[in-house]
Amino acid sequence: MQRSSIAFFWITAFLSVVFVAIQFVRPELDNPPVTADLQAPPQVKQILRTSCYNCHSNETRLSWFDEPVPAYWMVARDVREAREHLNFSKIGKLPAGQQRAALFESVSQIELGAMPLPAYKRVHPESEITPEQLAVLKKYLSLATPSEATGAPEASAADLQYEKWMQTGSSTPEVAAAPNGIAFMPDYKNWRAISSTERFDNHTMREILGNDVAVKAIAENHINPWPDGTSFAKVAWYQQPDDKGVVRTGAFFQVEFMVRDSKKYAGTLGWGWARWRGADLQPYGKDKNFTSECVGCHNPLRNTNYVFTEPIRGQQ
């Protein structure tokens, strides 16, 4: 036998043994009971079952080619992450507003081509959501959205909030930092507006404000990536229709920040994330891992440096 053939034999044998051995390292991936399955019309349910339930429910069915390690390791990890983010087998436990928000976010992720995961779609072509199916989901959500927000503060509450704010004026109260250490930036209200949004999914309206670095970047068309030092604030209010049918800004709902520092925040897409809710500015999130929610939602936008806003120009 030639030397190279011998080497070939031993390398193959060694790798085969390794391959067989790692098959026994199998993280658990079971299907816990379905406790509060999504309630939706059959047509909608069918689409979600075919395209989403394999990862986003407790009814995971693996294909034969998902079983061998290392593919299995990735599948198990993906399913675990998917269920943590959105689990249709438990979604019924959430308040109606949160369920709707999850579904709207899902449709956005599908539309952006982020879901089902492209790699998953390649090996599971039946999971691809067709434009017709997407239209079915959108129509269902549009009709299922009540015309007014549930849980929105009454106009009188918004009035009280406004009166209180008038009295405290520009003196900023003590505000606790976000759990990831980002301090509140009271000057956000003096930044320039770079866009606005009407959100019919949750009956809020928003202004997106940018600091000087952001404004300069827009003027110079330097927005992919945005330069370090860029900060955005997205301010949200409840919609409050007046007696002429014009929707006004009602009670302040929240302000969210994105702070660009490609090195410091390398672990969270190069952005620092923070959110304060309510007029008393309570920091959002139990611990610093709250940012996984931000990252999960912004992650599909890697072509726009993870920014949803398409900025308007003219601030300089």
Add this chain to the structure above:
Amino acid sequence: MKPATKALYVLCIFFALSMLGCSSDGPKVSAEINHSASLAGELVEALPRNPLQWKVITSEINQTDSTMSTMYGNDVAVECARTHSQHDYPAGAVLSLVTWTQWEDPRWFGARIPANVKSVEFVAIRTGPDGRPWYSYEKYEGTPLKKLSNQEGLNPNERAADLLSQRAAVMP
């Protein structure tokens, strides 16, 4: 190629195939300025000031017309709007309402965003010849924006009064 090397290649390819989950496609949006909604260039040459350079006072949505507006103010106006619930603007205050048509946000199902600039309005308060406040109202429309109306007097016209009556959005 030696058989051993070949075997390594084959195994590597097999391994790579089983790791398909690591590669991914790009999303379907690209980083762009929202040019049609911008207040820049030729479009705004006729404007006395570009309100986008000012701070935000509040915003509104007209669902019947499918338009959305943001109200801006110069420093005098913003200072007053954020601290006086009567918002009795002093001389020197200028407010501006920019109105856009809307379209669906391609990046978020459930959102509408500015599409095209529809109009820009200004309300300015000066001290009149007799020391009393003097109100002027201007409206610009079209592409490029052209002055459509210009009214001034001791009292604000109906539209100007409406804009002056809007309270600031709460920004704690």
